[in-house]
């Protein structure tokens with residue numbers, strides 16, 4: 001049960017928490033502060049698109065855990081409301097009254113340009129204002145980049161093409177993959193490049209297969225340079241997808257630790273090498289590239 005503090009709220013999926021979302025968060029923070037309210041980002045779990053079976057890309061830029069961490073790091077409260085078909089079918093007036101005004105004790109509302117509440121998306125900003133004339137609310141207009149609206153799908157597209165720098169300019173920070181270091185095949189150490197295999201959350205968007213320069217953080221702590229492979233390691237066999245980081249100048253057992261992998265630059269696509277020696281030589285060159293970036 002949530003404490004009944006008075007809140008300023010914004011609602012949405014906010015997949016990626018990109019620069020457009022961050023503008024909404026910034027306005028939320030300012031408006032909340034001016035009114036003595038707790039700034040609160042309200043999202044849904046699972047993502048509304050997954051529950052509603054809306055066609056299109058199922059992958060997400062941010063898992064709920066990643067989103068919560070990012071939002072809280074901005075000093076905002078984060079609430080993930082359970083989402084289901086039943087919730088989706090509620091008329092917007094009921095959802096808004098019960099959840100937003102009742103449960104969350106919302107006193108001020110900040111909405112993005114395209115957010116809609118309730119069944120059939122009928123709860124537009126104007127519909128909310130008309131149905132709840134006592135509610136104070138503002139709408140934030142869309143943010144553009146290079147003449148195009150900033151959107152999660154543009155970022156997904158960039159990442160699937162290996163364009164991580166482009167994704168960084170939309171996200172305002174590098175694309176991050178968060179997870180726990182798990183066991184791999186224990187082969188990396190035998191070729192001189194031990195790799196920490198990171199297990200991601202479900203539906204996490206996997207960028208183009210290949211080698212990347214990255215910065216990793218263990219247990220939210222010190223940053224290390226790393227070279228990362230994303231793919232199925234065709235030189236070894238047709239294996240399940242792995243995201244593996246060889247951390248430069250580092251030699252510690254880190255199994256079970258949490259790891260953030262921030263992708264900084266795409267180096268090259270994943271390749272099938274004829275021998276382990278060739279693979280080893282190439283990883284060495286990738287590591288030099290990552291060291292000098």
Ligand SMILES: Cc1cc2nc3c(=O)[nH]c(=O)nc-3n(C[C@H](O)[C@H](O)[C@H](O)COP(=O)(O)O)c2cc1C
Nearest residue numbers: 184185186187188195211227229233234235270271
């Ligand atoms: C920077 C880097 C690049 C890699 N590139 C490839 C590649 O192009 N093709 C490939 O088959 N495997 C590639 N690998 C994956 C290695 O095959 C993998 O690290 C090795 O199989 C060890 O796996 P393990 O950690 O499960 O023991 C790369 C690994 C690293 C660290």
Ligand SMILES: Nc1ncnc2c1ncn2[C@@H]1O[C@H](COP(=O)(O)OP(=O)(O)O)[C@@H](O)[C@H]1O
Nearest residue numbers: 184185186188189194195196247251252253254
């Ligand atoms: N420089 C390093 N980069 C990444 N992991 C390292 C490094 N040095 C030691 N390790 C440790 O070695 C493990 C990886 O060794 P590796 O032989 O590739 O095994 P696995 O197949 O289980 O990933 C990592 O999970 C970590 O605990």
